[in-house]
Amino acid sequence: MSRMAATRDGYGDALLALADNPKVVVLEADLGKSTKSLYFRKAHPERTISCGIGExxxxxxxxxxxxxxxxxxASTFAIFTExxxxxxxNGVARPNLAVHVCGSHGGTHTGTDGSSAQSIEDLAIYRTLPNVVVMHPCDDVSTKALTMQLPELGGPSYMRTARNKTPVLYDGRENEIKIGKGVELIEGKDVAIIACGVLVHEAIAAAKTLEEAGVSATVVDMHTLKPLDGELIESLAEKCGAVVTAEDHSIIxxxxxxxxxxxxxxxxxxxxxxxxxxxxxxxxxAEEMLEMMGLKSHHIVDAAKRAIARKA
Amino acid sequence: MGEMSISELEEMARKCRIEICKMTHRAQAGHPGGSLSEIDILCALYGRRLRVQTSNPKWEDRDRFILSKGHASPGMYAVLAEMGFISHADLESYRVKGGVCQGHVDMKWCPGVDFSAGSLGMGLSFGMGCAVAARIDGSSRNSYVMIGDGEMQEGSIWEAAMSAVHHELGNLKLFVDCNGIQNDDFCEVQMRMFDIPAKWSSFGWAVKVIDGHNMNEIVGAIEWMDTISDRPAVVIANTVKGKGVSFMENNPAFHGAAPSDEQLVQALSELGVSA
Structure with missing residues (x-):
């Protein structure tokens, strides 16, 4: 049984680890307990700015x-960043100011809080902004690794984290995580499943089911949506000839x-x-939501078969 | 640069008014009204108070000036040219492709500009961030912000107003250019704001009301701001939109309209330029 953790904990751990840099400051909008910036606040109140409920x-x-x-x-719920x-x-992306925004509790996996809290459009809207790096990691280790790289970025970023715990994939593999580089978790030749966030785990489960049916699937953790790892995507399209994407987010x-x-x-x-x-x-x-929204591994399996069937 | 006298500041403002009219006429676009209402305050701030270095516009420990009402950019560009951040020839690039004088002031384009404006209600929060930064740095630098009165209709202004007091930012100084006119009409028609000084007082700001075209009062208000160190200070400046050009004064049509050829001649004549 693998270790379970929430990506938001990885964010909180990273902020604390970054605190040695005296230029790192943390901004909160009354949700530090939820986004996990509270770890930093407790250790460094002098560099933590409460902005109240005012995003x-x-x-x-x-x-x-x-x-x-x-x-x-700066962190709050993904929905409130919107x-x-x-x-x-206009104030961050346009002048290319390196503000790092973390939206936690993203996606329908957020669960019982209901539709008002389930941001399903954040990745789409931030992806439209020039200069902004957009990320959605799948476990706490990769979240921490990506967050630790942000001070060197020199421009703004948006990262979605999730509320609920998911299996940890990258224990001891931190060095594989680089902003803008997808990670090939399973190698296969018939179809490439490209996933992010919570659905990376569903994609892995789907690949196992497909393997039992004699289908060889690649699974990629595309934790960075922008800049997109186009080179990897092209090579997978070339190799597998069919692609399935999977995300807890609008298909748009x-x-x-x-x-x-x-x-x-x-x-x-x-x-x-x-x-x-x-x-x-x-x-x-959370699991009920994934099922209701058509985001479970069996949905990915079906999609993979459809994509494969459409190969010329 | 030595401290400018009141009469020197007034003369600087007159020259800037001329440039505002010329810039908007040349571009046949832009916002002369709000530039003419703010210009006396900008001249006093730059001529008398801001610790900035024209040879090093990005000097880290400079005072910040954030023009939140960024459409009133001709006023700021005119002052930046007077101060030597840009040349007077640069003023001809206002709204022209590739020009440093973008339609709205932009820190990525124009030396001496600390904030990329254009969307109302944003500058006070940005200025607050600069003030927090100065505090963490242990610097005595100040963050000066100017907003318009219509701009106070943006809710985010009040997020910033509440937040700046909570953080006791004595290094944050705000001017409200109360010219009484916004894009479509008089503020009284569009959205009444009632007792503006009382609103800021109730949020906990130190408040002073002045005539925003009386250079003595403006300089006095800037010196009064220096004495406030335990909380943010706001100067409510009562101004006249289009001040200095008779047909623009208090005329909503000149919020965002350029003078014609004939109107420019008249404006320049009123500002003491012989034909």
Whole structure:
């Protein structure tokens, strides 16, 4: 049984580990207990700025700090970052100020809080902004590894983390995690399953089921949606001839959109997208939500078979 | 640079008004009204107070000036040219492809600009971030911000207003250019704001109300701000939109409209330029 952990804990651990850099500051909007920035706050209250329940102000306070040489990390729920989208667009991305935004509790996997809290569009909207790096890691180790790389980035970023625990994949494998580089977790030749976040685990389960049916599937953890690892995607399209994307996010504009946009101009192959079908969620358990939204491993298996069947 | 006298500041403002009219006329676009209402305050701030280095615009320990009402960029560009951050020839690049004088002030394009503006309600939060940074750095530098009165209709202004007091940012100084006019009409028509000083007082700011075109009062208000160190300070400056050009004064049409050829001649004449 593998260790279970939530990606948001990896974020909290990373902030604490980054605290040796005196330029690192943390901004909160009354959800530090949830996003796990509270670890940093407890250790370094002098470099933690409470912005109250005011996300628009928080992002621009971050921009002001970044323009003055600091490295601000601002977190709240993914859904509430969206309230400050224009601040992110005009105040952070446009002047290319290195504010690092973390939206926790992303996706329908957030569960019983219901549809208002289940951001299913964050990855899509932030991906449209020039200069912004967009990430959605699948376990606490990779979340920590990615967060630790952000101070060197020199530009803004958005990272979605998840509320609930998932299996840990990368214990002892931190060095494999690089911003902008997908990780090939399973190698196969018939279909490439490209997943992010919570659905990486579903993709792995799907590959095992497919293997039993005699189908050899590659599984990639595409933790960075932007910049997209186009080289890896093209090579997988070449090798496997069919692609399935999987994400706990709208099928519009997220990982599926990014991969489709890339392949259509490079190496078009039959492709299926697993994601939320242009609808809102509701209150239910995390696993129940994945089932309801069509995001479980058996949905990925079916999609893989459809994609393979469409090969010329 | 030595301290500028009141009459020197007034003369600087007159020259800037001329440039504002010329810039918007040349571009046949832009925002002369709010540039003319803010310009006396900008001249006093730059001429009398801001610790900045024209030879090193990115000097880390400079005072910050954040023009949140970034559409009033002609006023700021005129002042930056007077100060020597940019040349007077650069003013001809206002709204022109590749020019340092972008439509709205932009820190990525123009030397001496500390904030990329354009969207109302953002500068006060940014200025607060600069003020927090100064505090963590242990620096005495200040963060000055200017917003418009219509801009106070943006909810995010009040997020920042509450937050800056909570953090006791004595190094954050705000000017509100109360010219009474916004894009579509008078503020009284669009969205009444009632007792503006009382609003800021109730949030916990130190508040002073002045005539934003009286250079003595402006300089006095800047010196008053220096005395406030335990909380943010705001100067509510009552101004006239289009101040200095008769047909623009208090005229909503000149929020975002350029003078015609004939109007430019008249404006320059009123500002003491012989034909």
């Amino acid at each position: 628009q102000n928080m992002l621009l306070v971050g921009a002001g700090l970044a323009s003055s040489g600091f490295i601000p990390f 309230r400050a989208f224009e601040q992110m667009r 504009g997220g990982l599926g959109g990014a991969v489709a946009e890339h392949l259509i101009s490079t190496r078009p192959v039959p492709m299926e997208r697993i994601g939320v079908q242009d609808r809102f969620g509701e209150s239910a358990g």
